[in-house]
Amino acid sequence: MSKAKVAFFDFTCCEGCQIEFTNYGDAAFLELLNHVDVVEFREAMSEKTTEPIDVALVEGSFSREVDRARLEKIRERAAIVIAYGQCAASGGINALKNHQDDYKQFVYGEDAEQPHLASQQARPISSVIKVDYSAYGCPVNKYEVLQIVFHLLHGKQPVIPNHPVCVECKRRETVCRFEEGDHCLGMVARAGCTAPCPAYGVPCEACRGFVDQPNVPALEKVLVERAGFSQRRAAEKALMFTANDLEALS
Amino acid sequence: MTTTARIRVDHVTRVEGHGNIVVNVTDGVVEKCEWQVPEAPRFFESMVRGRHYSEVARITSRICGICSIGHTLASVKATENALGIEVSEQTWKLRELIKHAENFDSHVLHINFLAAPDLLGAPSVFPLVATHGDVVARALRLKRLAHEWGSLIGGRTTHPMSIVPGGMAEVPTTKQLKALKATLLAAVPELEATVATVLALAPSVPAFDRPTEYMALSNDKDYGLYDGDVQTVLPDGTKQRYPVADYKQVTNEYVVPQSTAKYTRNKLPSYAAGALARFNNNYDMLHPEAKKVAEAIGIQPICTNPYMNTVAQAVEVVSDVYESVRLLDELIDAGVELEPLVEPTKYASGAGATEVPRGILFHEYGYDEEGTCLSGNCIIPTNQNHANIQLDFEKLVPELVAQDKSEKEMALALEMLVRAYDPCISCSTHYLDVKFAR
Numbered sequence: 001m002s003k004a005k006v007a008f009f010d011f012t013c014c015e016g017c018q019i020e021f022t023n024y025g026d027a028a029f030l031e032l033l034n035h036v037d038v039v040e041f042r043e044a045m046s047e048k049t050t051e052p053i054d055v056a057l058v059e060g061s062f063s064r065e066v067d068r069a070r071l072e073k074i075r076e077r078a079a080i081v082i083a084y085g086q087c088a089a090s091g092g093i094n095a096l097k098n099h100q101d102d103y104k105q106f107v108y109g110e111d112a113e114q115p116h117l118a119s120q121q122a123r124p125i126s127s128v129i130k131v132d133y134s135a136y137g138c139p140v141n142k143y144e145v146l147q148i149v150f151h152l153l154h155g156k157q158p159v160i161p162n163h164p165v166c167v168e169c170k171r172r173e174t175v176c177r178f179e180e181g182d183h184c185l186g187m188v189a190r191a192g193c194t195a196p197c198p199a200y201g202v203p204c205e206a207c208r209g210f211v212d213q214p215n216v217p218a219l220e221k222v223l224v225e226r227a228g229f230s231q232r233r234a235a236e237k238a239l240m241f242t243a244n245d246l247e248a249l250s
Numbered sequence: 251m252t253t254t255a256r257i258r259v260d261h262v263t264r265v266e267g268h269g270n271i272v273v274n275v276t277d278g279v280v281e282k283c284e285w286q287v288p289e290a291p292r293f294f295e296s297m298v299r300g301r302h303y304s305e306v307a308r309i310t311s312r313i314c315g316i317c318s319i320g321h322t323l324a325s326v327k328a329t330e331n332a333l334g335i336e337v338s339e340q341t342w343k344l345r346e347l348i349k350h351a352e353n354f355d356s357h358v359l360h361i362n363f364l365a366a367p368d369l370l371g372a373p374s375v376f377p378l379v380a381t382h383g384d385v386v387a388r389a390l391r392l393k394r395l396a397h398e399w400g401s402l403i404g405g406r407t408t409h410p411m412s413i414v415p416g417g418m419a420e421v422p423t424t425k426q427l428k429a430l431k432a433t434l435l436a437a438v439p440e441l442e443a444t445v446a447t448v449l450a451l452a453p454s455v456p457a458f459d460r461p462t463e464y465m466a467l468s469n470d471k472d473y474g475l476y477d478g479d480v481q482t483v484l485p486d487g488t489k490q491r492y493p494v495a496d497y498k499q500v501t502n503e504y505v506v507p508q509s510t511a512k513y514t515r516n517k518l519p520s521y522a523a524g525a526l527a528r529f530n531n532n533y534d535m536l537h538p539e540a541k542k543v544a545e546a547i548g549i550q551p552i553c554t555n556p557y558m559n560t561v562a563q564a565v566e567v568v569s570d571v572y573e574s575v576r577l578l579d580e581l582i583d584a585g586v587e588l589e590p591l592v593e594p595t596k597y598a599s600g601a602g603a604t605e606v607p608r609g610i611l612f613h614e615y616g617y618d619e620e621g622t623c624l625s626g627n628c629i630i631p632t633n634q635n636h637a638n639i640q641l642d643f644e645k646l647v648p649e650l651v652a653q654d655k656s657e658k659e660m661a662l663a664l665e666m667l668v669r670a671y672d673p674c675i676s677c678s679t680h681y682l683d684v685k686f687a688r
Contacts (some may be wrong), residue, residue, distance in 0.1 A: 012292060016315020016408040022359060023407070025394035026387040030379065038376055044363055045374030046263040063292075093312045096297040103296035111505055119291050138312065139408040200405035200412045201419030205308060230620075233302065240305060 004054040004153055007040035008084070009074055011060030011067055012094055012122060017085035017135075018043050018059055020142040032146070035153055053077050055152060057084040057135075061094040061122040068128055075129040080152060082133045083125055084145075086241060089134040090209045094122030095243035124244065133158055136208035138241060141193050161192035164211050165204045168195035177203050183227035185238065188214035206238065210245045251278050252651045257661045264364040264374065265673050271664050273643075275651055283647045285640045285668070287509040298615065298626040303329050303415055303594070306615060306623050311409045313628065314674055316359075318409045319352040319400060320606030321613075321628075323476070327602030328613040329415045333621070334595035340586060341417045346476045347577045348403040348410065349604065350570040353475060355396030355407060356607035357525070357563040357570075360672045361448065362389035365560045368666050369451040385447060388440055395437055399574075402430055416591030424586055431578040434571050441571060445543050448564040452547050455561065456663060460645045461485030461554040462638055463518045464527035465500070467605050473528065473535045473569060475605045482516055483531050485552055494603045497612045501629050513637035514629070520637035523609025524671060525562035526553060540569035556642055557670045563607075597621060608632050608674050632673045642667055 008018055018041070024032070039049045056078035062071065075081055086092035097103040098121040104112040125131060133152075135145050151158040165186035169176065177184035177198050184198060189206035197204050210216075216238065223234035238246055257273040274282040294313050298306050307325035311318045323345055330337065337345075362385065363375045372378050379386050397407050402422050404410025412420040422430075467474040468481035468491065480492040480500055492500050503512040515521065529536075529544075533551040536544070544550065544565045549558055599616035609631030616624040646667060650660045 014312055014315035014318070016312075016318060019315045019359075020408055022363070022390075022393055023397040024390075025397075026390035029390050030387065033376075033379060041374075042261060042263045044264060045376060046367075047373045047376075093297075093309060094292060096309065097293045100296055100299070103293040106296040106299070107291070107293050114507075119293070139315065139406075196405055197411050199420075202308075202411050202414060205305075236300065240301070240309065 003035060003037045005039045005049075005051065006036045006055045006057065006149075007038070007049070007053045007078070008043070009040070009056060009058045009070075010043065011058070011071070011088070011125070012063040013060030013085065013087040013092075015043055015059065016138075017140045020139050020145070023142060024146075028146070032149075036149065052079070055080045055082060055149070057082050058088050058125055059084045060125075061087040061091045062125050062128050063094060063119055063122040065120065071125055071128045080132045081129060082135055082148065083131045084135050085140050086136055086138040086207055086209065087122070088125045089136050090124050090242070091122040091244040092138055092207075093241060096239055098122060098243050098247070099239060122244075134160065136160070136190055137193055138207035144192055161190060162211055163191050165189040165191045165193065165195050165198075165206075167191055168193070169198050172199060174199045178222075178226050183223055183229065183237075185219065187222070188216065188219050188238075205240050207241045210242055214245075214249070216246065216249060252654055252656070252660070253278050255651075255657045255660055257657055257664070259661055259665060262665055262668050264367070264669055269668060269673060271661070271668065273647055273660065273664070275647070278651060280647050280651060283643050284508050285636065285643055287511045287636060295626040295628060298623045301623050303333060303615075303617055303621045303623060306626070307413065307415070308409075310613065310626070310628060313630070315408055316356055316674055317352065317606040317608065317611075319348055319404060319407060319413075320604055320611055322404075322410055322413045323349060324602050324604045324606075324611045324613040325615075326413055326415050327477075327604060328600055328615050329602070329617075331600030331602050332598055332615055332617055333415065333600070334598075335416050335592045337417050337592055338589055340421070340581070340584070340589060342476075343577050343581055344403055344418055344421065344586075345413065347574055347581070348400050348413070349476045350574045350577075351396055351400035351403065352407065353605075353607050354567055354570040355393065355400060356672075357567045358389060358392045358396060358444070360607070361444070361560055361563055361567075362386070364672065365669055366447070366451065368662070368669065369454045388443060392437065392440055392444065395433065399430060399434070402426055414591065416593065417589055419591070421586050421588050424582055427578050427582050427586065431575055431582070434575055434578070438571065441568060445546075445564055445568065448561060449547055452561060455555070455557045456666065457555070458557060458642075458646055458649070458667075459554045460556065460642055461552075462641070463516055463521035464530040464552070465516065465521045465523050465610055465634070466528040466531040467603060467610055468531050471535075472573070473532050473537075475528070477604065480603065480610065481531050482521060483552060484517065485554060487552060489531070494612070495601050497601055497603065497614070497629065501612070501634065503629065509636060511633045511636055513640075514634045515637060520641045521634065522556065522638045523631040523634045524559055525566050525607070526556065526559040527609060528605060529553065529562040529565060536565070537569045537572040539572045540565050543568050556638075556667060559670045559672065563672070594621065599625075606631055608672055609634060630674070632671070635671050635673065639668060639671060639673075
């Protein structure tokens with residue numbers, strides 16, 4: 001069997017999910033290279049290809065009209081497109097500005113309308129092209145990425161979790177953040193990360209987005225009643241990583 | 251002499267983020283020579299408005315995937331300054347330890363995966379798996395080591411979790427710290443092999459000099475990676491220190507049309523930040539083992555060849571390991587335990603700075619009496635290097651023309667120069683002074 005041709009592309013993002021790809025260590029990384037050919041990866045290589053690609057891992061949000069053609073070209077060339085990381089999957093942290101109407105003026109002042117600063121609301125890449133699978137998270141869970149790639153190499157459907165992070169905290173016996181006097185979004189957040197944040201003493205911020213059909217009114221109620229949030233803070237809490245998820249629900 | 255050259259490199263490879271190189275030479279005359287930054291702007295300073303102080307570093311960490319530890323630290327330090335929080339000695343040391351992990355991690359990546367292929371005549375690290383397999387495997391092991399080192403302190407290295415305003419939300423056990431110390435010491439032979447690789451490649455580093463101003467954090471105790479005053483050193487060795495609170499007076503941001511990122515200057519038309527700038531400012535404070543490496547390679551302050559930044563990174567990698575072993579000894583001796591977070595004593599505005607792999611990083615925030623963020627300002631090292639890269643181009647291109655270089659050779663020399671700065675462009679797009687709302 002010939003090796004699968006894999007390519008990385010990046011749009012509006014921090015490229016941290018691509019960096020995660022370099023953290024497997026020598027054994028796992030070199031073994032991976034026995035099964036895939038990395039044919040394009042601008043952050044790490046100068047080689048480029050015009051050949052068809054088996055799997056395109058696309059990082060970053062769609063936030064500029066000028067990027068539309070590049071995304072469409074990737075879709076044409078790739079048999080499978082994976083939204084790689086939360087910015088691509090949902091807009092991620094970039095969508096935190098979507099509810100503001102003065103973000104350009106705030107950062108760029110009187111230069112805000114210069115053409116090279118053109119930018120719009122941050123959207124998932126699925127708003128432009130068809131996405132086959134999403135590797136959620138900010139950053140991605142690099143072991144889940146391996147699972148997705150291995151499933152695809154074997155012609156199987158990857159299983160993407162759709163249960164809340166609370167399940168994973170119970171599984172690793174992490175004390176609930178609410179019991180520690182903190183707050184958390186774990187009850188509506190999509191699992192698959194193994195819940196590292198509560199285990200490290202900080203709340204889940206739902207960086208993998210919501211589960212399907214999250215009970216957001218109940219979330220707000222819990223934030224007010226158990227974490228002592230103001231009504232405003234409770235309502236705006238989920239704008240951080242799930243602004244576009246919230247908008248889709250309304 | 252090169253008579254005609256048309257160079258256009260869109261989205262320079264093997265750098266983080268997007269940058270373009272444009273050069274036009276006609277009849278031996280350089281008509282255009284530009285370093286352009288077309289990265290998509292991301293508006294972090296606007297996004298932090300309205301967020302609780304405990305969330306701000308979690309947001310601004312996402313500015314950069316490769317130096318997210320540094321962004322978290324600078325952000326948390328600025329917030330702690332604004333809220334009148336002084337952290338414990340244990341917190342300070344754990345943060346220094348993760349700062350070294352990030353510096354080591356990023357430098358290992360840059361030296362081996364981004365810069366070395368040029369010096370070995372390869373387009374990327376992937377063909378080197380076949381030709382220099384031992385070097386690649388070693389680099390991957392060191393990269394993994396840095397990942398485990400940083401993850402032990404921060405939970406993970408991309409967007410670390412435990413560094414929060416007021417202290418550390420989780421701490422490693424003494425047993426884990428002892429194990430890390432053993433792992434670091436066991437890696438010394440691999441470190442020496444890496445230094446030997448850099449030593450072997452050092453003669454291939456292009457000869458080019460352009461004296462400039464160098465800016466880095468500096469203090470009287472150590473190399474200043476985590477904390478210090480702002481210091482600049484001029485080519486003649488003149489040093490001056492400034493308080494971090496005055497960062498706007500030393501960065502002096504201004505707008506240029508070819509860049510979504512702002513340029514900066516201080517005493518000279520541009521200044522440099524990064525490993526070479528730290529080396530030039532703080533050479534005397536380097537760990538003796540790192541000084542030995544510097545002497546072996548033959549780099550000394552004030553080094554004015556920007557291509558030598560990669561070599562300065564190799565010197566720092568050695569320093570990171572030995573300084574971390576010292577920190578680990580101190581932490582193990584004192585015993586580490588989870589401490590309650592220090593609560594705010596006021597709500598105002600404040601600045602914080604730390605050194606990230608690519609240079610000095612400033613964050614500043616203002617908060618209202620409920621701890622809600624009113625404004626943010628971040629000045630990122632690559633941002634501060636853009637003007638310096640442009641002025642390097644303006645000196646280098648005529649030299650390359652005079653040396654009769656082909657278009658291809660010229661493009662490679664310019665790409666290598668950009669890569670030497672190890673730019674991290676995805677975080678550098680920002681460019682106007684922000685007025686603090688009161």
